[in-house]
């Protein structure tokens with residue numbers, strides 16, 4: 465049995481790791497940080513509560529714990545998200561990107577046996593999408609994407625021959641913006657009844673900040689995804705549409721697939737959206753600028769940075785760097801970790817066989833990293849490669865070179 469000493473040791477360990485995390489630089493592109501304001505609801509009683517009565521029906525308070533702040537979800541969260549996405553209908557209930565994916569597929573995929581088209585993993589699609597379609601009773605079909613552009617010939621053929629219920633564009637690993645309008649054009653020509661959903665989990669912050677185009681403007685029927693990657697929100701998911709009927713389909717699927725929507729996190733999402741409306745555009749633009757500068761500096765220092773023949777390195781928050789074989793990559797990642805810099809190793813990024821670093825500047829940008837911090841970061845990569853250790857960790861230097869964070873500091 466666990467005794468009280470063991471519990472003390474665990475809390476001490478958590479506290480000391482927390483102190484380390486507070487000075488670390490995290491470059492995992494699928495993670496971000498909560499602002500002090502956004503963290504507030506997580507330590508309230510609402511973390512413990514269910515909240516089902518989202519129509520605020522006075523006769524339906526079966527669970528009363530959320531009653532006094534219900535409007536923070538039903539008004540604030542929804543209205544700020546709605547304005548950011550320019551979508552009148554918002555489902556803020558999914559608890560993550562995969563949860564949003566499941567609801568979108570179940571709600572929009574039609575009857576069992578229908579076809580759901582997604583992006584193949586080799587060209588950057590999410591690993592779970594085709595299998596999720598299969599488990600929900602659909603026939604999965606994949607198409608490839610090169611530099612953000614779907615293989616139009618293949619998609620045209622799939623649309624003509626199979627008249628899919630749903631195209632689910634799930635680009636996860638990409639240095640390019642996904643081109644949605646050409647897919648919407650093909651749907652209009654070959655299979656107008658097919659629905660088009662864009663899962664922009666990775667690029668949510670870039671899209672809601674306006675640095676990348678809004679898929680709904682480009683002809684998607686629905687869009688959604690995680691709220692904690694390039695969008696600096698809690699671990700949650702969201703679904704948007706401009707069509708009431710589709711919103712209702714999503715709501716029906718959600719009703720069956722989710723009961724606890726993580727109330728405190730949903731309140732946090734509302735605060736994150738409200739806060740994002742103040743700085744989202746500047747943040748999103750800075751994020752892409754930082755990613756491009758970081759690529760340039762690393763390449764100039766001899767790192768093998770993924771780039772196209774025309775020199776394009778990235779138009780998103782992601783920067784990919786090839787280090788060597790699995791052992792060399794792991795050693796380099798460990799060395800950076802010792803410098804307080806936390807990176808993400810992936811295998812088989814599109815066009816980059818074997819292990820490579822998939823880096824994201826989303827979190828660094830959020831905490832105030834701009835040009836000076838990116839220069840310091842690139843230098844620390846060079847130091848880690850050269851085996852130079854810095855007192856207090858290289859991450860401290862990067863953070864010292866950072867400016868004011870994008871979030872409101874007065875809630876710290």
Ligand SMILES: Cc1ncc(COP(=O)(O)O)c(C=O)c1O
Pocket residue numbers: 494560561562563565590633634635636637663664665666689690691700
């Ligand atoms: C396109 C896409 N869908 C879904 C997910 C899963 O999101 P989560 O980890 O929030 O469940 C990801 C994560 O990278 C993603 O890129």
